[in-house]
Amino acid sequence: MRAEALQLVEDIKQSAGLLRRxxxxxxxxxxxxxxxxKSEDPTLWNNPExxxxxxxxxxxxxxxxxxxxxxxxxxxDATGLIELAEAEGDAGVEEEGIALLKAVKAEAERxxxxxxxxxxxxxNDTYLEVHxxxxxxxxxxxxxxxxxxxxxxxERKDFKVEIIDETPGDEAGxxxxxxxxxxxxAYGLLKTESGVHRLVRISPFDSNARxxxxxxxxxxxxxxxxxxxVDVKESDxxxxxxxxxxxxxxxxxxxxxxxxxTHHPSGIVVACQSERxxxxxxxxxxxxxRARLYEMELEKREAAANADAASKTDIGWGHQIRSxxxxxxxxxxxxxTGMTSGTPAEVLDGDIDSFIQASLAHRLTGRKDxxxxxx
Numbered sequence: 502m503r504a505e506a507l508q509l510v511e512d513i514k515q516s517a518g519l520l521r522r523x524x525x526x527x528x529x530x531x532x533x534x535x536x537x538x539k540s541e542d543p544t545l546w547n548n549p550e551x552x553x554x555x556x557x558x559x560x561x562x563x564x565x566x567x568x569x570x571x572x573x574x575x576x577x578d579a580t581g582l583i584e585l586a587e588a589e590g591d592a593g594v595e596e597e598g599i600a601l602l603k604a605v606k607a608e609a610e611r612x613x614x615x616x617x618x619x620x621x622x623x624x625n626d627t628y629l630e631v632h633x634x635x636x637x638x639x640x641x642x643x644x645x646x647x648x649x650x651x652x653x654x655x656e657r658k659d660f661k662v663e664i665i666d667e668t669p670g671d672e673a674g675x676x677x678x679x680x681x682x683x684x685x686x687a688y689g690l691l692k693t694e695s696g697v698h699r700l701v702r703i704s705p706f707d708s709n710a711r712x713x714x715x716x717x718x719x720x721x722x723x724x725x726x727x728x729x730x731v732d733v734k735e736s737d738x739x740x741x742x743x744x745x746x747x748x749x750x751x752x753x754x755x756x757x758x759x760x761x762x763t764h765h766p767s768g769i770v771v772a773c774q775s776e777r778x779x780x781x782x783x784x785x786x787x788x789x790x791r792a793r794l795y796e797m798e799l800e801k802r803e804a805a806a807n808a809d810a811a812s813k814t815d816i817g818w819g820h821q822i823r824s825x826x827x828x829x830x831x832x833x834x835x836x837x838t839g840m841t842s843g844t845p846a847e848v849l850d851g852d853i854d855s856f857i858q859a860s861l862a863h864r865l866t867g868r869k870d871x872x873x874x875x876x
Contacts, residue, residue: 506583509602513576516609519862520569523616533562568612575605610858614690617861622723622799623689628792629680633670634697634716641670643700644717646849648678651694651719653851660684665785666759666772673706679772679789681724688723693860694853695721696822703828712828716821722796724788731791731798738790739763740783745774760786769793823856825849838863 502510536559539545546552583598618624629651633644655662661683668676682691697718704713725731742757759774760782771789773782825845826832833842833856840859842848848856 502580502583502587506580506599506602509599509606510576510580513572513602513606513609516606516613517569517572517576519613520565520572520609520616524565524569526566526569529562529566533559533566536562565612565616568608572605572609572612575601575608579605614858614861617864618686618689620689620692620799622725622795623692624686625688626681626683626724627688627691628665628722628724628789629682629691629694630677630718630720631675631680632677632718632720633675634718636713636715638670638672638674638706639704639713640715640717641672641674641676642706643674643698643715644676644678645670645674646700647698647717647719648675648680650849650851650853651680651682651691654853655680655682655684655687655851657851658684658690660687663775665775665789667774688721690857690861691721692723693857693864694719699821699824701824701826701828722792723799725791725795731795733764733787733791733794737764737766739765742779758782762786762790764790764794767794767797769797835859 536555539555540559545555579598579601582601583595586592586594586598631644631648631651633640652662663681663683665679665681667678670676697716700715700717702713702715703710707713739762741761741763743759743761744757745759758777758779759772760779761770761772763770769790771786771793773785773789775785776782822837823833823835825848826834827845831843831845833845833848834840835856838856838859840856842852842855844852
């Protein structure tokens with residue numbers, strides 16, 4: 502079997518293995534049998550809420566187990582076709598088999614991402630904050646580019662996006678901004694994007710055309726829905742009002758409609774200035790605070806949270822998760838997974854799905870690849 506086909510087979514086996522590991526096929530099969538028995542109980546629908554939960558879990562398990570079996574069956578069929586074509590010297594059929602392998606790989610990758618999004622808040626909408634690092638205008642411009650990248654990614658997914666808060670830079674770019682992304686699995690898909698992002702380029706603000714390194718951070722936390730309770734004492738918070746600083750028409754700066762809430766026990770600060778109504782901005786800011794506190798609780802439950810929290814102590818060298826190099830060569834490299842792209846322009850236009858998929862898989866497997874930094 503030629504090298505291309507062998508690599509496709511290896512990739513598919515890895516995806517299928519990851520799906521099996523995540524699902525725990527033996528446990529899932531036993532659980533599905535239990536749910537099938539419950540679904541046949543005529544008294545189940547006496548409790549509609551419980552019945553819906555049972556049927557939803559049953560459907561999800563059926564789909565997941567079916568996907569694993571289908572991928573493994575299709576892999577066997579495709580490799581069998583290629584081996585038969587090679588034995589008979591039929592190049593046309595061999596190409597057909599390779600095309601089938603590519604289709605199986607695409608399906609395996611799609612199912613892998615879906616399977617990885619099984620956390621309790623993964624299906625929720627999400628807030629995404631971007632903050633510029635030290636470096637003035639250069640870093641503030643990079644923060645704007647990063648913010649646009651996530652905005653474009655959300656638009657590609659047909660997610661609804663709202664700018665909740667934005668603080669313009671001194672000369673260009675932004676000092677910080679908050680985006681609300683609404684869509685199924687928005688938080689689950691974006692959660693591994695939290696961290697420091699580094700840009701290397703010839704600065705458009707440097708008259709000597711020197712190469713500059715800039716930093717900006719992205720922090721992601723889920724919108725807390727009605728099913729999740731987060732107790733926040735108002736006595737633990739300070740609420741400030743101020744005039745909005747962003748674009749918003751002739752009325753934007755005439756009243757103190759923007760709201761900032763500081764939660765003293767955690768040190769969390771949230772702000773909202775997207776509405777002209779102080780009441781609406783206050784309600785949104787409270788929701789953001791509850792979401793941030795909930796995200797902190799989720800981190801405490803994960804073994805990897807310690808490293809993630811440590812990376813948030815500084816926006817600079819040694820804490821970055823991804824490097825974007827525009828000069829002297831073109832490369833985007835994720836420093837956790839080793840995933841690379843030679844087309845930074847496409848990545849900065851929102852094409853980050855391959856990085857998201859790789860980081861989700863890395864988070865599950867816990868692999869620590871030996872990845873060298875990008876200069």
